[in-house]
Amino acid sequence: MKKVLFSLALFCFALPSSAAEPIKIGAFFDLSGPAAFIGTPTKLVAEMVVEKINQEGGIDGRSLELIINDTEGDPAKAANIAKKFLYKDQVAAIIGPTRTGTGMSVKPIVEKAGIPTFMTVGGDPVIMGGKFGPFTSVFKSPQRSSIAVKRLFIHLQDKGLTRIGLLSASDSFGKDGARWMEELAPQYGIEIVAHESFGPKDTDMTAQLTNLKRAQPQALVCWTIGPAGAIVAKNRVQLGIDLPLFQCHGLPDPKYIELAGTAAEGNRMPSTKLMVANELPDSDPQKKVIEEFLRLYQEKGFDRQFPINTHSGYAWDAIMIVAEAMKKAGTKPQALRAAIENTRNHVGVSGIYNLSPDDHNGLDVDSMVIVEVKKAEFTLAD
Structure with missing residues (x-):
């Protein structure tokens, strides 16, 4: 019996202490307030992609754990949540927030801490320098304005x-x-x-x-x-x-057609390819990724409450890029930040990402199409 206990003790001692510890990622979105129609499905997608990564083995055997909070669209609240992520939850990375204003309130906090933060905001200032402040640790998945x-x-x-x-x-x-x-x-x-x-x-x-x-x-x-x-x-x-x-590019969304009614007919706008997935040629490298995303989204039943819109893939892309960087460089802030910044040819839902020290978004005009509302549906514009 003593031999068995001794062997078990040796075995437990030999296991890496971090083997069972999940990697914490902070995730905050507008789950209430005027942009909840964007933030809530973004949160669902974040959970969906983390589940997929964990089912496929996680990061070197460690699972990802999302710590989710609601910014309510309030810049001050977003700033407080960011501090909680950093100093209480001790996350390895942060995903979100939803809107440019909340993103800008968070930017100086995460920059000071040096924690990689992949935002899902539309505006460019979060990844612009000069009067907007440094963006060493801040990235964003939606196309730049x-x-x-x-x-x-x-x-x-x-x-x-x-x-x-x-x-x-x-x-x-x-x-x-x-x-x-x-x-x-x-x-x-x-x-x-x-x-x-x-x-x-x-x-x-x-x-x-x-x-x-x-x-x-x-x-x-x-x-x-x-x-x-x-x-x-x-x-x-x-x-x-x-x-x-x-x-x-923020309005390709069935909700826009619902609210505008017949006034939406003929309206055009830039969009991610996600909105016209069925019109993409098989040769488009994004098509398989988009189809997998749509399959999982529909299997979860999310489309019944939150129909697919141009925002739907932003959390998927952000978390996938962060996870790939973790597989290459681990979770120490500086190494992880550098690995994210060196992302090349990452085929995502929203485009093919090529990041660099000067470009913390990595998408170009070829990641977007012009869509038109025809008979209450989004189609490729001619």
């Missing part, structure tokens, strides 16, 4: 639409898009003949649209996320403005 603007401008150029009226939200995301449009427009031969703004919670934009119409643009561009985009679409129809309407 600048990439979406470029993709949209290429399409406008192709259609001979060179005079646009711009309508943008006054929040961080809207300002980011407007800044890039104003900066990049001359490169594409596009003139912004008028620019109006609105509050993201405003319920009527007829005054702004009326002002834009007076400037005689050839097309209207709206830069916002959430219900405001649908209100713009409806107000445009109510005013009888017969100009094509282009929305931003």
Whole structure:
């Protein structure tokens, strides 16, 4: 009996102390508040992809453990949660948050701590230097606003639409898009003949649209996320403005069509390929990844409550890239950060990622398509 106990003791002593310890990842999203329709399915996808990774053996035999919190869309709350992740939960990495404003409140905290943070926000400032602060440890999975603007401008150029009226939200995301449009427009031969703004919670934009119409643009561009985009679409129809309407890359979502109704017909916008998966050629390297994502999402039944939208794959891409980096470099912050930064040719749901020290997003214009609403469905625009 003593020999058996001695052998068991030796065996237990020989096991790595970390063998049974999960790798903690902090994950915070807007699970309540105005962007909960984005944050909640993002959380479900985060759980889905972690389950997939764990079923396939985890990271060198260690499972991933998500520690999930709700930012409520509040920058101050997001900052407090980030501190909890770092100093109480002692996570190896952070995924999220949902919106640019909360991302910017978190950025200086994670930068100081040096913990790799892969955000799922739309705006560029989180991975811009200069007045926006360093981004050594911060990455993001959605396309940069600048990439979406470029993709949209290429399409406008192709259609001979060179005079646009711009309508943008006054929040961080809207300002980011407007800044890039104003900066990049001359490169594409596009003139912004008028620019109006609105509050993201405003319920009527007829005054702004009326002002834009007076400037005689050839097309209207709206830069916002959430219900405001649908209100713009409806107000445009109510005013009888017969100009094509282009929305931003944050609005390819069945919810937009539901809210805008028939006013959504013909609207175009930049989008991830996820929204038109059935139209992708078999030669597209993203197609198999997108099909697997869709299969798992539908098997979970998530699509019944949260139909697929352009945001759906962002948490998948962020966690997959972090997990691959952990397999290569482990979980020590500096080694993990460097491995993430050296990600090359990672085929994700939202695009093929090639990160670098200067580009902590790694997606280009070829990761996006222009979609159009036809008969209440998103289709590839011609």
